[in-house]
Amino acid sequence: MIIIDGSEGEGGGQVLRTALSLSLVTGQAFRIDNIRAKREKPGLMRQHLTAVEAACAISGATADGAAIGASCLTFTPGRVRAGDYTFAVGTAGSTGLVLQALLPPLLLADGPSRLVLEGGTHAHAAPPYDFTAATLLPLLSRMGPTVTASLVRPGFYPVGGGRIEVSVTPGPLRPQELVERGALRGVRGRALLSNLPANIAEREVAAARQVLGWPDEAWAVETVAEGRGPGNILMLSACFDQVTEVVSAVGRIGLRAEDIGRQTANRLAGYIASGAFAGPYLADQLLLPLALAGGGCFTTVRPTQHSLTGAAIIRRFLDRDIQFQAREDGTHLVTVA
Incomplete structure (x- = not known):
């Protein structure tokens, strides 16, 4: 059994999600202590418990100690079964983060699967649905499987109520060299609103426009029809030949x-200027599929603690050498072998 200290490195929920995925893929059981020890509210929150319960549901695994607030969990995997599954976070917890735990084993399952995930689709401290659909899934499909997603309705903090549907057709994962992103093909800025005054989104867009200088047609303010509770997010995207980057920020009381507009725009401007293939969120999520594919590489901005911690967990389950090498142009080359 693999023993994991959840307080090491980044010390958040990613440690658990990565371990769940790898346990299902490799058949190795694990115990994790000090779950999310470095978070303001440590232990299992609703979205993390949903990920554990979902991992059990798709495989017949057992999870001893799985409860809200739990700091220790023992997970014994079963055999992953393709099928139709529905999982509800029950709060505005991120559906995208639950999906992170389930996708890798389902990519290698014995048949196609359909997932329905309910909860937060545009949540704080998590990539929004739009990142998953436009950035991550096209790259996973390029590796061999076919993965598509649709947004049935958005869900914002604190009410949630969002719904996404994901279809997964497995296939052998092929190594990838993701170094050059190609020419810039298009840009877009969207501010979504649910049950809030329109001027909030308009002010976000105006501030972002001052930084980026994109043309009028690149911007949109969209009101969510029949939204379940108040919510707001600003999403900025840059589409290149080989990859689309989505940078976002959720509106919150006190901000x-x-x-929000200025800071989000500066983040995307920094990514565009860097020349890197992967932004921080994508760098986190490329490590595991490349490791399962047997290798590959990509360029990214300065690696985050999330990425470094993810690499450390992957090494516990798989015999992979993961290297982060700074380059003269300021980017980093990440190599998985």
Whole structure:
């Protein structure tokens, strides 16, 4: 059994999600202590418990100690079964983060699967649905499987109520060299609103436009029809030949709309100027599929603690050498072998 200290490195929920995926793929059981020890509210939160319960449901695995607030969990995997599954977080917890735990084993399952995930689709401290659909899934499909997603309805903090549907057709994962992103083909800025005054989104967009200078037609303010509770997110995307990057920020009480617009725009401007293939979120999520494919590489901005921690967990389950090498142009080359 593999023993994991959940307080090491980044010390958040990614440690658990990565371990769940790899346990299902490799058949190795694990015990994790000090779950999310470095978070303001440590232990299993609703979205993390949903990921554990979902991992059990798709494989017949057992999870001793799985409960809200639990700091220790023992997970014994079963055999992954393709099928139709529905999982509800029950809060505004991120559906995308639950999907992170389930996708790798389902990519290698014995048949196609359909997932329905309910909860938060545009949540704080997690990539929004739009990142998953436009950035991650096309790259996974390029590797061999076919993965598509649709947004039935968005869900914002604190009510949630969102719904996404994901179809997975497995296939052998092929190594990839993701170094050059190609020419910039298009840009887009969207501010979504649910049950909030329109001027919030308009101020976000105005501040972002001052930084990026994109043309009028690149911007949109969209109101969610019949939204379940209040919510707001600003999403900025840059589409290149080989990859699309989506940078976002969720509106919250105490944050000025102008600050959200300006800070989000600066983050995307930094990515565009860097020349890197992968932004921080994508770098986190490329490590595991490349490791399962047997190798590959990509360029990224400065690696985050999330990425470094993810690499450390992968090494516990798989015999993979993962290297982060700084390059003269300021980017980093990440190599999985």
